[in-house]
Amino acid sequence: MQEDFLHYVWKHKKIDVLNLKTSKQQPIRIVSVGRHNYNSGPDFFNAQLSIGDQLWAGNVEIHIKSSDWYAHHHEQDVAYDNVILHVVYEHDSDIFRKDNSEIPTLELKQVINQGVFENYKRLFSAKHQWINCETDFAAVDDFIISNWLQRLYFERLEVKANRVEALLTASKNDWEAVLFKLLAKSFGLKVNGEAFLSMASSMDFSVIRKTQNKQMALEALFFGQAGLLEHATDVSYQVALQKEYEFLKQKFQLENSHVMPFQFFRLRPPNFPTIRLSQLAMLYHKEQHLLSELIAAKSMADFYELFEVTTSEFWKSHYTFSKCSKASAKKLTKAFVDLLVINTILPIKFSYARHKGQSVVQEISELISEIEAEKNSISKGFNSLKVVASSAMDSQALIQLKTNYCDTNQCLRCAIGNSLLGK
Structure with a gap:
């Protein structure tokens, strides 16, 4: 399990949004998941949530376990004072702010979309393959691949x-x-x-x-x-x-x-x-x-x-x-x-x-x-799965894809990986 996967689940609401409750059984309604933060600090900025009868605006922090909050020493960091919800896969500890007020916790284990979870496990359990999505790459929609390669x-x-x-x-x-x-x-x-x-x-x-x-x-x-x-x-x-x-x-x-x-x-x-x-x-x-x-x-x-x-x-x-x-x-x-x-x-x-x-x-x-597509090991590798390199734009994009996404397991930041997760 990667935190990045939980970021994906939260960002795209791959959870049972109609039945969300805190660990204290307060109902949660998501107005806005917030803006994904890729730098230091809380994972999502400026989220808007209804918790119980109160509407909150603030930040969301995501961890595998609740106790990771203390493992990462967030209780000592003022950047986390405005966290309004702690989203975790497994709730194993109550979390408190510096003023001793408890931060509401949402446990995802029981509300996560099981289809997405199975797709995630399938994607990241691939061993000894050239890329994680090697067996499913050919099934990805051409439009998704084309748009993603242009962006890459x-x-x-x-x-x-x-x-x-x-x-x-x-x-x-x-x-x-x-x-x-x-x-x-x-x-x-x-x-x-x-x-x-x-x-x-x-x-x-x-x-x-x-x-x-x-x-x-x-x-x-x-x-x-x-x-x-x-x-x-x-x-x-x-x-x-x-x-x-x-x-x-x-x-x-x-x-x-x-x-x-x-x-x-x-x-x-x-x-x-x-x-x-x-x-x-x-x-x-x-x-x-x-x-x-x-x-x-x-x-x-x-x-x-x-x-x-x-x-x-x-x-x-x-x-x-x-x-x-x-x-x-x-x-x-x-x-x-x-x-x-x-x-x-x-x-x-x-x-x-x-x-x-x-x-x-x-x-x-x-x-x-x-310009014709470059003939190198990367373009040949992708073309062996599905013919996608028809010009130098494609072959250059595939180099970017392989070296910065596939080789570093950044499937959750990849449009192709996202499409396979959401199948």
Whole structure:
């Protein structure tokens, strides 16, 4: 038994509301269950209850047993002085306020909806399953799932937007600098994301502004700060980058001692940091005002056009400095651009609009719905139960659902869990 379940029962009145009585046999009539409080203090604020012949307004506290009141030391906390009803599953002790007046107690054991209780036990007794509702997920109404996933997507987007806000504060409200850091992290993907971010954070964005007119200078800057130009070489292009970087290093007083090492191991060659850094340099050379272009973009076609970039000429026939390979364009793929939009561009657009006092919810909904669902273990897991991931909005929402609800047993805060409890 979880207290969260009792919160659910009280909030949704899953009890015999016509026959409620206190432990002293006073009749109880619920006018309002109150506002659910997820922070410290009583569980429900501003409830309205008729107890006996008296109408009360105040707070409601919920416990498994009455004695939990003392176990949690509420009798010493002034925040609980306005509790008008103590709702418990099992009444095992009378509870008193600091002025020695007794707090009325409602025991739920005999009045709880048995169907809901059985559904609760079924949901939380699931052992060794991927998610608690694995056996019942397919039976959940499509409308409930669709609405819940849309809400979860924006819940996840809000988390990403908060990270944008933190970087914005650190960057003294320089949106271009924030965009560069987040794009760099995305270009590094999972393996090198933090390393790319540390490289991007190792210099002021003004340095990029002053060098982006010259693609080779920008590439030398990125490679040098990444620590990829430190070895002696007879490769002419590498030598040229080294000379350019030494000039930039002196000019802008650069240092890279805190930049994380870049990994090549177990990466497919197109994802080598050499290739991704060159593409990033080409992007910033091609688009001198990238932020304004991205904010103005209204369709995925606009994004695909903006990110139509390749590497510099040297990297068309190389993956590393030392070894030549078959020549290829090495353009950013559609799938890679989709990831950039999901993980960087849309959080930036959302946060930027919020700062401007604008709403882009509809625009973002349309954009994310244009992108195919990501293929990962979570989307595959849910789709094996019932096909629910048809776009990137769904796959992003499913990540939020699995990691923040399913894995932490927050079924009672989940619309899917609620629908199964109320069957």
